Amino acid sequence: MKYIIFFIFISIPSFAQFIEGKVTDKSKQPLPGVLVFWSNNTNSAVFTDQEGLFKIDKPADGKFLIFKFLGYFPDTLVVENSNYLNVSLKEESQQLEGVIVNGNATLIDKLSPIHTEIITTKTLAKAACCNLSESFETNASVSVSYADAVTGSKQIQLLGLSGTYVQTNIENIPNIRGLASTFGFNYVPGTWIQSIDVGKGVGSVVNGYENMIGALNVELKKPEASERVLLNMYFNNFGRSEANLNLAKKLSKKWAVGLLSHGSFLKTKIDNNGDGFLDLPKYDQVNLLNRWKYTSDRLVAQFGLKYLKENRVGGQVSFESRENTPNSYGFTNNTQRVEFFSKTAILFPDKPYRGLGLILNASTHNSDSYFGFKPYFANQNTLYGNLIYQDIIGNTNHTYKTGLSFLNDNYDEDYAAIALKRNEIVPGAFFEYSFNHLDRTNLLVGLRNDFHNLYGNQFSPRIHFKQEFGQNQTLRLSAGRGFRVANPLAEYYGNLVSSRSVRILEPLNPEVTWTFGSSYMVNIKKLSIAGEFYYTHFENQMIADMEHAEYLYFYNTEGKSNAKSALLELNYGPVKNWEVKLAYRYVQIQQTMGKPYGEKVLLDKMFLPKERVLLNVGYAFPYEKWKIDGTLQWNGKRRIADMEASADHKSYFSMPTTFAPSFVNLNGQVSRNFPRFEYYLGGENLTGFKQKDPIYKPQHPFSTHFDAGMAWGPVVGATIYTGFRYKLI
Structure with missing residues (x-):
């Protein structure tokens, strides 16, 4: 066995002569992970490192050296001697240009x-x-x-x-x-x-x-530009297993086809905290996507079909089914989703700035759930279309996009004695103007108007501005309006695993926001420093009120509701194969609550940590054969429900305040790269932190105060996983 391990992880040089070089893109930025191999000896392939450098053995008959990288055109060089090579690859797509x-x-x-x-x-x-x-x-x-x-x-x-x-x-x-x-x-x-x-x-x-x-x-992976074969296998210590197989093939110069497939399951009963409930639900999932793409000088068309089926079973460890174990609390969910999409673009080769695109999407989503003996049956049928035309005004400094959209959502939900049915029909139109001066000054102004058959006319203006100062400083500003129709049961699905009585106090109006934000970024050689601040004001917000242990109230806000978010982030590297990211975020979300008792009190939103610190460190050995990554997260305190005291309080002004403790998460991974294989071994929540008593009164799941929706931290301890990826480009 030791000899097998030795040959897997150690590379033995076979040739005394080497070819060295560097691979970059058109802007001279290094390209890590480029596959480099001889045309007559693919087994000797190597990858470029984080600086785009490579070193490969040169066989006696080695002449044609091939370079391949996803998203770039492959290149082949004739190597006559052992001089240092500088290779520049050209992008297949202009999508990430700039x-x-x-x-x-x-x-x-x-x-x-x-x-x-x-x-x-x-x-x-x-x-x-x-x-x-x-x-x-x-x-x-x-x-x-x-x-x-x-x-x-x-x-x-x-x-x-x-x-x-x-x-x-x-x-x-x-x-x-x-x-x-x-x-x-x-x-x-x-x-x-x-x-x-x-x-x-x-x-x-x-x-x-x-x-x-x-x-x-x-x-998602495109059939014309992805690996011909990608196989990924994953296993963890709790028994979760996954298999993913991606296949892609170019049928001709114009046609390409791809198949993305996924299967996963977890059948182990896990109760590490001993509360009698499964820490993770048992489940199985099958997920498929078949897509086709046609490309010509004047037409690009793609279409595909997705299918998903998933079954989940959770609840008490003793639960098997509602029929066989009626005295045990069980959670079940069966979901099926089918989706068809198509995207068509008409191109104008003599006027590349002009284009006409049509996006169509149709889906049906069925979900049947049981929370104990409470059923929740839900169905959504959606039809979406978006017609987009783009062109210039005078010259390419002034461009615009305009078009028409259509959305039809048909919902049918039944939970216990609550029936929610609605059919939304929303035609819309939009116009977006863009000004670009030397890629340094950018202005984006957008207007859209949507007519909602249930909620009337909705006007959404938006503006974005970017200005570069010198070569290394960038300022961005943004402001605009958005709206959405909330889905209370689906969005607070986890809170249904409780004995709470759900009360929708009034017809729920659309949520409407105005969001204002700014960011500033400075680049100093290998160091980038970014700061940002965003403020969101709610004209109306759906309040999910969990302040009282026996009820889950939904109602429209009356009074202030807003969100403030600030982030400072530093990225350093790569320097000698090291990369470091350090970030600090502060948020404050406040909502006006108290409608069940006719009050208006501004309270901090529950379950949201105000502070978060993230440190990510990565190191890649030469030629990226080995990579080590670690992420440390500190999550600050957050307000949570006081289940013992809230039931006795009738006023929101004296609502009991309880805070969950701060905690640290540590994730890490080690991976080993070969030309076609990659093996990885990692762990999540390596500090082993677990929320104490994540379920309130688990011994009495059919009692008045049972609640499993109060989770604010990890429920299971450390997760150890391993797996491999096989790629055939």
């Missing part, structure tokens, strides 16, 4: 007036990244936490507010919204993801009206 590299793994869109951070595959590889909800472990802007202690659903936070205020798109199609907001971030496998754009502040009017504090746009 992106500036900070620490290699952290990309900031330099041209966009919207502060946009791009999470690349390099960043995603720093952790296991099994799905989208686990893709932000090294990100200072987005935080992720479990929504409760039973269902396994996760929620994200951006600028201190929950992910329901963030428009999450899959390739510019609004996707994780409505009923999908419950488990939607678990439905995008990490190996499907090419990159994630994190836009902060109110976003562009082109993609819709629901962008209120930021936007996530997830780009």
